[in-house]
Amino acid sequence: MGILGGFLMKNHYFLSQPHQPFFVLAFINAIISIFIFSLLLKGTITSEVLSANYHAYSLIFLMFTPAFFAFLFTTFPRFSANPPIEKIVYLTILVPFVVGSFFFLFGTLTFSALASIGMVITLIGHLLGINILRKLYKASTIEDKHDIFWILLSMSAGGVAHLLFVIGYFANSIWLISFAIQIAIYLYLFLVAFSVAQRMVPFFSHRMIERDELFVRNIALLLVGHIILEIIKPHLSFIADFALMYIIANEILEWELPFPNPNPLLWILHLSLFWVPVAFLFSGLTSIISIFSDINFMFLDIHILVLGFVFTVLIGFGTRVTLGHS
Template identity: 50%
Template sequence: MHMKFSEDSENNYFFSQPHQPFFILSFVNAIVIMLIFMLSYKGIMNIAISPSNFHAYGLTYLLFTPAFLAFLFTTFPRFASTPIIEKKDYMSVFSLYYLGSAIFILGSIASPVLSAIGMIMVFVGHVMGVLILKNIYTTTTMEDKHDIYWILLAMKFGLLAHLFFIIGELFYMPLVGLSTEVSNYLYLFLLTFSVAQRMVPFFSHSMAGRNDYLLKVVFTLLLLHIVLEGVYTHSSFIVDILVGVLIGRELLRWKLQFPNPNPLLWILHTALYWIPIAFIIGGLTNLISLTTGVSFLALDIHILILGFVFTILIGFGTRVTIGHSGNMMQADQWTTRLFYWTQVVVGMRILVSLAAAFGWNFMILFDISVTVWLLMFIAWAVRFFAVLINGKKLTD
């Protein structure tokens, strides 16, 4: 795929808004990374780094991070009432991300040196992306910086986790574990929740005012979770249950209509309800693992990241794609089915963990869970890539 960014991007629709190239890259990476992970996990293919580390790095920094940048480069200036981000700025980040992703993926198959170069290029792109957001934060004249403060803080933790991962992978492997904890809780979850607690009540016309202490308390508990897990694995179960109860109570306060007849809201509400489920089940399974040694194959993280972060990513990503292409802000049958399919993806991954915990052979379920993931992203691509690439108008 040869792209002369400097020439083509001048008058190309595809590069005219930041969310378009970043979403495409994110979704292509989602398909490629999961395919390679499946083949390497089953021993069909040898890769340069361990399959689980490839899986964690690929999905955190090559799927979720470009998707976050797609969303934030579009909405962060609006949140902060500042001018839109200039094309040359987001294109320089995209170029590094695109090349870094390709080199990392090729390197994971061909050579550890190449994969390290790819990771460093992606990291530099990540740094540049966060600096663009930081610049918006420092130049805004808005009085109320509450939401953009938390979004930017979570992005900074993403950078820290990214740095830990690269150092860990190249020099000191125990850092990878810390990187994963920080990226899951203080980056992927905290960032998505910071955006969701602002946007979802607004879209849903919820009359509940903002709870200014919520993010502070959640952040403190997540820090405590990471410290406890660092001291002794699975020891954070009380903190996890606390977070689940706290956020569950907050969601009830918002009085969101559920199930909502509008699929574009239904998917956002569904994603939010996975948060208390993820933390409470995570707490209980951590307690079981602590006392019996049974492994749940990272069930807590998968419910949180797939149930909440992935589901809301599809919801927000679809919304931004439709809304910024001049299409009607409504979900047709195809989109509605895609939204239901997100829950099949979550459900299948939960079954994989439960099968592992019961000591059954979970490889068939593993294959099915990867297949439903791939179908999800392929079906989304079939529906929306043309909208992102050339502004196609959707008809049923």
């Protein structure tokens, strides 16, 4: 820890802004995670960690979560009219993510006990990071806290999902892990990204729209409905999915986004948003088909939502933050 601590406390440019180390960690974790997952799928290697659990955990909590903190540790202080987060504070969060990622990835290849330790360490970092955002929210003196409230709430949902996943893993509960993944996908990854996007994309597009304060709340309630319907009966969530498709598509159309346009920093954000109603349309259709047939769509809807929207919008916002355009 002495060597690591000395490195972190030195005035390295790489560590001078929170988005740099967190984005790099997310990128490295993504490459390693996908590589290991491909080996697990092919049967080239075996692991005590189930490949499905590994795939979900590594991408949600080792890739997207550091990337979210990279973005929010830079922008959330601006959103909430607070001073920038001090270096020692965000590095305190970086360390458990680095250590936890190493233990989980290495443990997947060697001993599952190491992977378990890595999950706990990463969870601690995740919860500490959320607490930093909570303190910024509490210290904010701005009158309109609508957007930062939903960002904080959805980030908190991610912490809950992470905790439930770890508990489910230790308890060997497939149901609890599945429930945690549902929360993580819809109330965490999607809702964080969408809460930021509905605030920033119209602004970047110079579209001065009249804000509906109930819009994000209604989306969140429908997402909760999606999860509840899936618990009641698998694939019954098409009821909520079609409602989400309609409401979100209608809202995006009302923004009248200037697409296509020559600015790649802008059109990638527009493109990501267009994937959202498409994802929920496919989710509804595949759910209906699955109710009346044995066709397995291999989580097509989730992959469209996560890769089409969350990953794409993260590239767009991450690029803007890196270039100082946030």
